[in-house]
Amino acid sequence: xxxxMLNKNSSEDTLRSLGLMTLGSRLKRLGxxxxxxxxxxxxxxxxxxxxxxxxxxxxxxKHGALTVGELAALLGVAQPGITRAVGQLAGIGLVAVTTAAxxxxxxxxxxxxxxxxxxxxxxxxxxxxxxxxxxxxxxxxGDELLAHIGSIEDGLARKPLTxxxxxERQDDLA
Amino acid sequence: xxxxMLNKNSSEDTLRSLGLMTLGSRLKRLGxxxxxxxxxxxxxxxxxxxxxxxxxxxxxxKHGALTVGELAALLGVAQPGITRAVGQLAGIGLVAVTTAAxxxxxxxxxxxxxxxxxxxxxxxxxxxxxxxxxxxxxxxxGDELLAHIGSIEDGLARKPLTxxxxxERQDDLA
DNA sequence: GCTATTTATATAACATGATATATAACATGT
DNA sequence: ACATGTTATATATCATGTTATATAAATAGC
Numbered sequence: 158x159x160x161x162m163l164n165k166n167s168s169e170d171t172l173r174s175l176g177l178m179t180l181g182s183r184l185k186r187l188g189x190x191x192x193x194x195x196x197x198x199x200x201x202x203x204x205x206x207x208x209x210x211x212x213x214x215x216x217x218x219k220h221g222a223l224t225v226g227e228l229a230a231l232l233g234v235a236q237p238g239i240t241r242a243v244g245q246l247a248g249i250g251l252v253a254v255t256t257a258a259x260x261x262x263x264x265x266x267x268x269x270x271x272x273x274x275x276x277x278x279x280x281x282x283x284x285x286x287x288x289x290x291x292x293x294x295x296x297x298x299g300d301e302l303l304a305h306i307g308s309i310e311d312g313l314a315r316k317p318l319t320x321x322x323x324x325e326r327q328d329d330l331a
Numbered sequence: 332x333x334x335x336m337l338n339k340n341s342s343e344d345t346l347r348s349l350g351l352m353t354l355g356s357r358l359k360r361l362g363x364x365x366x367x368x369x370x371x372x373x374x375x376x377x378x379x380x381x382x383x384x385x386x387x388x389x390x391x392x393k394h395g396a397l398t399v400g401e402l403a404a405l406l407g408v409a410q411p412g413i414t415r416a417v418g419q420l421a422g423i424g425l426v427a428v429t430t431a432a433x434x435x436x437x438x439x440x441x442x443x444x445x446x447x448x449x450x451x452x453x454x455x456x457x458x459x460x461x462x463x464x465x466x467x468x469x470x471x472x473g474d475e476l477l478a479h480i481g482s483i484e485d486g487l488a489r490k491p492l493t494x495x496x497x498x499e500r501q502d503d504l505a
Numbered sequence: 506g507c508t509a510t511t512t513a514t515a516t517a518a519c520a521t522g523a524t525a526t527a528t529a530a531c532a533t534g535t
Numbered sequence: 536a537c538a539t540g541t542t543a544t545a546t547a548t549c550a551t552g553t554t555a556t557a558t559a560a561a562t563a564g565c
Contacts, residue, residue: 171390171405173481177473178462179386181365186407187480188359189522194492195355209551212353216345225514231345233360235553240515242551262513262560288352290495294486298479299351305469305476306361307347312468318368321464363552383521399544409523414545416521436530436543 195287202275202283204249210242211279214251214268218276222267224257251275369461376449376457378423384416385453388425388442392450396441398431425449 172183192208199208206214216231217223225243229236243266246252251272257263268276292299346357366382373382380388390405391397399417403410417440420426425446431437442450466473 169405170407170484171386171393172407173477173484174393175386175389176462176477177465177469178458180465180477181362181369182383182386183362183480184358185362185366185383185522187484188355188357188362190487191355191492192359193523194487197493198496207550209356209359212345212349212356215349219345219348226512231343233344233346236514237516237554238552260513260561264514284352286496288350290492291351291354293495294483294492295351295479296482296486298482302476302479303347303350303354305472305479306357308470308472309468310344310347310361312470313364313368318365318464318468319371321467322372322460359552367553381520400542410544411524411546412522434531434543438544 191291195291198287198290199279199283202279204251204275206246206249206251206275207242210246211284213239213242213246214272214276214279217252217266217268217272222265224263224265226263228266246272365465369465372461372464373453373457376453378425378449380420380423380425380449381416384420385458387413387416387420388446388450388453391426391440391442391446396439398437398439400437402440420446 172179172186196208199206199211212232213228216228220227220231223231225236225239228243229239232239243252243254243264247254250269252266253269253272255265255267257265295302346353346360370382373380373385386406387402390402394401394405397405399410399413402417403413406413417426417428417438421428424443426440427443427446429439429441431439469476
């Protein structure tokens with residue numbers, strides 16, 4: 158019976174065996190795994206910043222001051238998450254927040270001087286190392302993978318999944 | 332200026348432009364997006380079950396009764412998450428939990444009669460429709476994408492990311 | 506100018522990942 | 536038989552996604 162126990166599931170992966178039916182769960186799991194593995198590398202640059210917040214800093218560096226809503230749109234996440242992340246980054250002094258002059262509702266988020274230095278150092282150091290490590294992991298098919306991901310994202314924007322499944326049902330009725 | 336605002340970021344995606352450096356964040360985002368889009372389809376089968384919990388039911392259906400630890404290993408997630416999910420599924424009557432006879436620490440989780448019927452119906456209905464919708468979304472490259480994902484998962488198991496980045500640093504020192 | 510509607514964002518609440526730890530059961534060694 | 540170490544799992548805590556909503560500012564329409 159101990160033999161059965163070990164054989165039963167010692168190296169099986171249910172998500173893998175379920176294929177495209179659980180693609181979302183599998184991508185999420187792998188994404189979280191990668192973020193967790195990348196975190197120690199990123200944290201070598203002080204102050205430690207969550208892996209998921211580095212793109213926010215990169216967006217500010219690239220575009221200059223942005224509103225909460227703009228950041229949410231650029232990063233493809235919900236607004237309250239950005240509010241929270243910005244609050245945390247402001248707390249450690251990497252970003253500064255002001256109220257937009259032309260619209261009192263808008264909050265303008267920008268890199269602080271410390272934030273500017275942080276991003277510059279990250280570009281030359283940890284970001285580069287992370288990219289290389291991930292490229293090594295992808296063993297040459299990185300570009301192809303990114304293209305597939307892009308294609309799925311574009312496909313979802315064009316036509317949501319529920320619309321694809323609805324058509325399937327109509328086919329069944331015919 | 333309104334023109335500038337719109338042009339600034341109307342369709343740009345920071346994660347996409349950052350490429351492999353933010354692969355984890357991007358995979359996580361897409362995975363959560365897919366789970367969210369799949370949820371309404373799955374919820375057509377009563378009772379509603381979270382997208383992330385369907386694989387747990389599939390694992391029980393395939394392997395029979397499993398312990399909490401075995402489920403965590405099969406699904407590649409942490410044990411407390413399984414404890415919670417099992418509690419929820421037991422709450423809606425799809426799984427049953429007993430104590431293993433040969434080891435009083437182990438909890439044996441199995442599909443209830445309602446759970447067996449649920450899985451059977453899902454197999455013929457919503458799981459099939461989800462798989463087809465996702466395959467449609469992948470536009471023919473589904474198998475290739477799954478292979479890439481598998482390769483990354485295997486690559487992480489063989490050699491963690493931090494080990495890959497460490498070697499990079501040693502190269503820099505030389 | 507006033508009213509109704511829309512918009513930007515903070516806040517609340519919740520779901521779902523994780524790590525850490527307490528507790529009990531089991532295994533090992535003397 | 537007893538002490539020590541290991542293991543399975545519930546529980547606590549936290550981080551990070553989300554949706555919903557309240558509040559204030561801005562916009563649209565008359």
